[in-house]
Amino acid sequence: MGIALRLIIADHLHPHGVGKWPGKRKHAPLPGTLPAPYSSVMASPTIARVEALLNARRFDDAAKLLIKAASAGEAPALAELGHWRVAGNIVRRDLSAARTAFERAGAAGDRDSALLHAAFLASGVGGAADWPGALKIVRRLAPHDPRAAQQVRHLDAMPLDAQGIADAAPAPEVLSAAPRVEVYRSLLTAQECAYLVTAGSPSLQPSVVVDPQSGRLIPHPIRTSDNTQFGVYAEDMVVNAINRRIAAISGTAPEQGEPLQLLRYRAGGEYRAHMDALPGEPNQRVLTVIVYLNDGYEGGETTFVRRNVTFRGRPGDAILFANVTSDGRPDPEAQHAGLPVTKGIKLIATRWIRGARFTFPAPNSLLPY
Numbered sequence: 001m002g003i004a005l006r007l008i009i010a011d012h013l014h015p016h017g018v019g020k021w022p023g024k025r026k027h028a029p030l031p032g033t034l035p036a037p038y039s040s041v042m043a044s045p046t047i048a049r050v051e052a053l054l055n056a057r058r059f060d061d062a063a064k065l066l067i068k069a070a071s072a073g074e075a076p077a078l079a080e081l082g083h084w085r086v087a088g089n090i091v092r093r094d095l096s097a098a099r100t101a102f103e104r105a106g107a108a109g110d111r112d113s114a115l116l117h118a119a120f121l122a123s124g125v126g127g128a129a130d131w132p133g134a135l136k137i138v139r140r141l142a143p144h145d146p147r148a149a150q151q152v153r154h155l156d157a158m159p160l161d162a163q164g165i166a167d168a169a170p171a172p173e174v175l176s177a178a179p180r181v182e183v184y185r186s187l188l189t190a191q192e193c194a195y196l197v198t199a200g201s202p203s204l205q206p207s208v209v210v211d212p213q214s215g216r217l218i219p220h221p222i223r224t225s226d227n228t229q230f231g232v233y234a235e236d237m238v239v240n241a242i243n244r245r246i247a248a249i250s251g252t253a254p255e256q257g258e259p260l261q262l263l264r265y266r267a268g269g270e271y272r273a274h275m276d277a278l279p280g281e282p283n284q285r286v287l288t289v290i291v292y293l294n295d296g297y298e299g300g301e302t303t304f305v306r307r308n309v310t311f312r313g314r315p316g317d318a319i320l321f322a323n324v325t326s327d328g329r330p331d332p333e334a335q336h337a338g339l340p341v342t343k344g345i346k347l348i349a350t351r352w353i354r355g356a357r358f359t360f361p362a363p364n365s366l367l368p369y
């Protein structure tokens with residue numbers, strides 16, 4: 001079997017694309033059709049040897065060397081192995097091992113790894129969520145690291161308790177009883193909206209939809225926007241805290257949410273009538289939350305096409321709606337659209353919330369360990 005087919009980067013987990021994590025060195029692409037399967041954070045003699053082995057396609061030797069160096073406590077090797085354990089393309093995906101690797105690299109002084117460890121603790125990636133533990137890490141880093149300091153500033157201003165539990169939201173305005181559509185005014189502050197836009201914008205890509213014929217992701221006139229997901233590498237503590245607040249208004253657990261998405265529609269962009277629920281999906285997208293992040297555009301209202309319900313939020317306002325009927329089946333009445341933007345740029349954050357915990361399937365790794 002061709003190697004290229006089996007080496008699939010976990011894009012959905014790595015919205016920045018391997019090699020673009022802040023502070024990371026750039027690598028020449030590997031020969032042939034092989035996608036760059038690794039993402040060194042720090043240069044070191046070991047990493048240089050691992051890189052040379054990869055370029056020579058000696059994957060097994062590369063993995064063995066990296067694992068040995070990580071076991072010996074070399075921080076660059078630990079950080080690198082953490083990324084490999086998340087990507088799951090060369091060695092098996094093991095989020096728990098990734099979390100431990102980032103923890104150890106962080107303890108050895110690598111701030112990128114420490115921030116990732118904090119994010120994994122906050123979001124419960126690779127183990128139980130530990131909000132106070134995560135907070136302790138970013139607070140300790142804050143005097144030395146502007147990203148940590150910025151996170152702490154936002155977190156300190158949020159309606160969350162010491163355990164990261166969001167305050168009960170004020171009662172919503174009800175736009176529609178069936179399907180249930182509710183409005184939560186000022187869920188996010190202007191600063192929080194700006195944070196999401198700044199954090200997500202560099203990774204925006206043209207939106208795609210699932211082609212029902214081939215199952216592949218394809219561009220389609222039904223959805224003419226750019227979007228990005230705040231996957232495991234991008235769901236820092238601020239994004240996680242926002243997800244916790246979205247969970248609180250929706251009465252769900254944060255783990256039920258798919259990664260938060262940032263959507264950008266330029267003039268002419270729209271999301272034509274569709275349902276967020278997926279056909280034949282056992283773990284259904286039961287709820288959707290949309291947060292409006294900006295103003296200064298025209299058009300772009302969200303409309304429930306069968307219900308004559310149309311809404312456009314002010315920056316920070318959110319709507320919550322149900323996509324399924326009381327028996328859990330996709331509700332055709334929940335069909336909705338983002339109307340064409342006629343002027344300016346519309347920015348929203350969307351969270352599709354499943355009936356139960358949401359996890360992406362692990363990719364096939366090249367090596368069995």
Ligand SMILES: O=C(O)CCC(=O)C(=O)O
Pocket residue numbers: 263271276288290300301302303336337338339348350
């Ligand atoms: O752009 C909008 O207002 C709707 C977005 C939407 O339907 C979605 O993200 O699922």
Ligand SMILES: [Fe+2]
Pocket residue numbers: 274275276288336
């Ligand atoms: Fe939708």
